[in-house]
Structures are given as structure tokens and as C-alpha cells.
Amino acid sequence: MDEGSHTQTAGRLPGKRGRRYLAAYTGISCLPGGQREDGCIPDRVNVAGQPVYSPGSPGKPMADHALDNTSFMAMMVCSNVDQCQDESLFRKLEPQLSQALDFVTVGK
Numbered sequence: 361m362d363e364g365s366h367t368q369t370a371g372r373l374p375g376k377r378g379r380r381y382l383a384a385y386t387g388i389s390c391l392p393g394g395q396r397e398d399g400c401i402p403d404r405v406n407v408a409g410q411p412v413y414s415p416g417s418p419g420k421p422m423a424d425h426a427l428d429n430t431s432f433m434a435m436m437v438c439s440n441v442d443q444c445q446d447e448s449l450f451r452k453l454e455p456q457l458s459q460a461l462d463f464v465t466v467g468k
Contacts, residue, residue: 387436388449391429392456399463401429430460 394402394411402411403426413429414421434457441450 387433388440388453391433392453395456395460399459399461400425401433401460401463403429427464430457430464433457433460 390405390409391402391411394405396402396411396413400413402413403415404412406412412418413425414423415426416422437450437453437457441447
């Protein structure tokens, strides 16, 4: 699906469901572009389009990065692929998701 078809589909969805769909699609389309070379997925993208990796305010970040960004991104992509039956989206993002999952270390 191209960007226009996502927007058209979301426009037909009522109320909260449509807003949630748009929020997920916005995250899917913006966050991977801000992925660092080490694999870290940004926490968010600011209004200037710059990735922000740490939760909290810019003047007082809570950490270098949030540990749950990768899992949220993976869940968002998988949910979108499942709901829209758009496996091409997963194929497109799988290398970045794999790199992001490699970035996260557990149990150290």
C-alpha cells in the first residue's frame, strides 16, 4: 500500500480507531528513518523531524535511550501488517527491526 491508501483507509475509520491507526502509521513511517547506526530506535521525532532517543524533556533526558522503543516498534509494525494484510511493509522494515533487536541487550 502506498501512503495515500493508508490515509484514505484511516479516514474511513470511525473515532478512536481511526486516530489510533493514524498514530501507528505515523510512528511506522517516521521512527525507522531516525534509527542510529548502532540500531537504536528513537523514542520520538520532534516537530523539526529530528529523532529524539531519550524519554523526557530535551533539557533533562532520562537516559541515552529508552529500552522499550524496539519492542514497541516491532509490535506496531506487526499489528499494522496483521490488520492491513500488508506483508510488504514487514519485508521493507525487517532489516531495521532485526538491527534494532540486536541493539537491545538483556540481562547484563
